[in-house]
Amino acid sequence: MRPRHNTLTPQELEIMKLVWQRGTATVRDVYEALLERRKIAYTTVMTMMKILETKGYLKKRRQDRAFLYRPAHPKNQIIGGMIREFIDRVFNGSAEPLLVHLVKSRHLSEKDLQKIARMVKESE
Amino acid sequence: MRPRHNTLTPQELEIMKLVWQRGTATVRDVYEALLERRKIAYTTVMTMMKILETKGYLKKRRQDRAFLYRPAHPKNQIIGGMIREFIDRVFNGSAEPLLVHLVKSRHLSEKDLQKIARMVKESE
DNA sequence: CTTGACATACGAATTACTTAGTACTAGAAA
DNA sequence: TTTCTAGTACTAAGTAATTCGTATGTCAAG
Numbered sequence A, B: 001m002r003p004r005h006n007t008l009t010p011q012e013l014e015i016m017k018l019v020w021q022r023g024t025a026t027v028r029d030v031y032e033a034l035l036e037r038r039k040i041a042y043t044t045v046m047t048m049m050k051i052l053e054t055k056g057y058l059k060k061r062r063q064d065r066a067f068l069y070r071p072a073h074p075k076n077q078i079i080g081g082m083i084r085e086f087i088d089r090v091f092n093g094s095a096e097p098l099l100v101h102l103v104k105s106r107h108l109s110e111k112d113l114q115k116i117a118r119m120v121k122e123s124e
Numbered sequence C: 001c002t003t004g005a006c007a008t009a010c011g012a013a014t015t016a017c018t019t020a021g022t023a024c025t026a027g028a029a030a
Numbered sequence D: 001t002t003t004c005t006a007g008t009a010c011t012a013a014g015t016a017a018t019t020c021g022t023a024t025g026t027c028a029a030g
Helices: A010-022 A027-035 A042-054 A075-091 A096-104 A110-122 B010-022 B027-035 B042-054 B075-091 B096-104 B110-122
Strands: A058-063 A066-071 B058-063 B066-071
Touching (some): A010 B075, A042 A066, A075 B075, A075 B096, A096 B096, A096 B110, B010 B027, B010 B066, B010 B075, B042 B058
16 A cells, blocks of 8 residues: 655644754754744654654654654655645646746746756756 | 735635636535535535635625625636745745756656746747 | 753643534525 | 525534643753
């Protein structure tokens, strides 16, 4: 059976980004990183990371007295799943209209467009 | 002030797609379209469409005894907002990594790639 | 040994999303 | 007129997401 939806809620994603960035992280590491941007309680972060573990996004082992968490899957895989889910939900599974939007609505810089052009060439 | 988040929940989006498709629609129209895909109650659809109206996504006027709903904003604008929100949330606002994912992970067909190439050319 | 710092475990409250039931109303049909 | 039908209004309940408080345990410093 398929691994299901591979989709992270906004706060879960925020935490996963930090753990991916660091490779491994304790609750305190993540807590302090989040604190720089917004008010949040230590136990909130702990709860979220526990949830991420039960959902299979994080693995943990003891390091001294605290748990050391690390990603259970590579970032690319999880982000890819989120893109897939987004495309399914918003564009009924077809990526092409997303592209059209990106190009038309200036989400892409000139530099981005050139980069795509190169990638397209390379894929030929 | 900014129009805020311009983001639709999954079920809201499902309904908006149907209304955009039709131009205008009654609760019954949407209800019957949804029924073809899954079990759902008439009043559920009504509630959702009322929510969409209070959130400013739909406008309504009476037609005979029922309300006739129509989109308050063009599809492109709302979908564009959802793309923006996704890119902000997942890629910290930069569309380029999304592109890289799309190209690398075969979300895009060969035909899509050619279409991009044309669009890039045209935008020069 | 006692205390303080720091960690986890557990439980719970709040809000948003989704679903749907019940009551009521007005027009159509008998 | 009475009854049936199709609609709206209102209410509520379940689930998921997010937040955090309290209780508890352990290690180290005094």
